[in-house]
Amino acid sequence: MTTPARPRVFVSRRLFPETLALISQHAEMDVFDGTGSPSPEELLARTKGCAGLVAQGTDKVDGAFLDQLPDLRVVCNVAVGYNNIDVAAARARKVVVTNTPDVLNEACAALTWGLILGVTRRLGEGERILRAGQWKGFQLDFLLGMDLVGKTLGVIGMGRIGQSVAAKAAAFGMRTVYMKSPRRQDEQILGPDGVPYEGLSFEEVLTRSDIVTLHVPLSSETHHLINRTSIRLMKPTAYLVNMARGPVVEEASVVSALDNGWIAGAALDVYELEPVVHPGLLKFDNAFLIPHLGSATRETRTAMCNLAARNLVEVLEGRAPVTPIPGSHIP
Numbered sequence: 001m002t003t004p005a006r007p008r009v010f011v012s013r014r015l016f017p018e019t020l021a022l023i024s025q026h027a028e029m030d031v032f033d034g035t036g037s038p039s040p041e042e043l044l045a046r047t048k049g050c051a052g053l054v055a056q057g058t059d060k061v062d063g064a065f066l067d068q069l070p071d072l073r074v075v076c077n078v079a080v081g082y083n084n085i086d087v088a089a090a091r092a093r094k095v096v097v098t099n100t101p102d103v104l105n106e107a108c109a110a111l112t113w114g115l116i117l118g119v120t121r122r123l124g125e126g127e128r129i130l131r132a133g134q135w136k137g138f139q140l141d142f143l144l145g146m147d148l149v150g151k152t153l154g155v156i157g158m159g160r161i162g163q164s165v166a167a168k169a170a171a172f173g174m175r176t177v178y179m180k181s182p183r184r185q186d187e188q189i190l191g192p193d194g195v196p197y198e199g200l201s202f203e204e205v206l207t208r209s210d211i212v213t214l215h216v217p218l219s220s221e222t223h224h225l226i227n228r229t230s231i232r233l234m235k236p237t238a239y240l241v242n243m244a245r246g247p248v249v250e251e252a253s254v255v256s257a258l259d260n261g262w263i264a265g266a267a268l269d270v271y272e273l274e275p276v277v278h279p280g281l282l283k284f285d286n287a288f289l290i291p292h293l294g295s296a297t298r299e300t301r302t303a304m305c306n307l308a309a310r311n312l313v314e315v316l317e318g319r320a321p322v323t324p325i326p327g328s329h330i331p
């Protein structure tokens with residue numbers, strides 16, 4: 001009796017050894033081992049003939065790509081965001097698409113507070129001064145920041161990560177308002193104390209908040225949501241935080257806002273053209289900038305990789321995926 005050939009999969013970035021071990025129990029695996037990401041050409045060439053692709057948020061999967069991969073049955077993103085995948089094109093070609101929701105909520109929410117504290121308490125500036133040997137000793141009015149207690153947090157994108165950020169606001173003595181989803185105007189979102197948060201329009205969140213924090217997925221509706229017009233609605237004492245996707249914010253408008261004092265500061269984890277950062281941002285001490293670290297804890301990244309691998313195995317073995325992307329083809 002001949003054993004059936006094992007399905008082939010391409011893994012577009014080095015994953016943790018335990019994840020690779022899990023995949024290799026079920027499939028013949030090719031892993032990209034270079035630095036950065038495979039080029040689109042290499043991604044296509046190495047996915048040819050594969051039944052599965054384990055992708056990252058930077059690997060573009062659209063109709064033209066899928067048309068060249070008739071053997072492909074499943075694409076597993078190691079990310080909750082899936083703006084890199086054309087879900088409708090995949091569905092039309094009966095390719096299952098999956099992401100890694102929930103396992104990263106706490107890591108991303110915790111680091112959002114890292115961004116908030118970083119920018120409001122001037123941590124980046126302080127560290128730069130200290131490392132440069134320029135600290136002259138304690139001074140009462142040195143690097144004064146803004147208190148969080150008594151202030152208003154405005155959440156744009158009150159999904160799983162946004163709600164986890166909001167749940168921590170009371171511990172800092174802040175009140176939370178959020179942007180009501182245009183499609184769910186009647187929805188009430190309750191805080192950990194069972195009291196509903198105040199839902200407002202996008203514009204009201206911008207005008208009322210001392211910290212505006214972004215957690216929306218990137219789509220045609222949210223592309224450049226924060227632009228020259230919307231940023232001008234913010235208070236000059238308010239801070240902008242982006243833990244969503246770079247293109248949700250038009251970076252040039254943040255540069256203008258910092259230049260003109262339209263806002264007090266910005267804290268960004270994500271950028272429009274990663275890994276390129278708008279050079280204008282680098283001039284400002286009140287821009288607190290970190291390199292896409294939202295989910296970057298050992299525990300969380302391991303859980304993301306393992307969830308992607310579980311999705312892959314389930315589909316390759318003819319079962320439904322654990323976490324399909326909404327709208328995915330389900331076999």
Ligand code: 8YV
Pocket residue numbers: 055056057058078079080081082104294295296
């Ligand atoms: C990923 C992210 O690590 O999950 C997401 O959407 O932004 C990050 O947590 C990153 O996209 C790598 O694929």
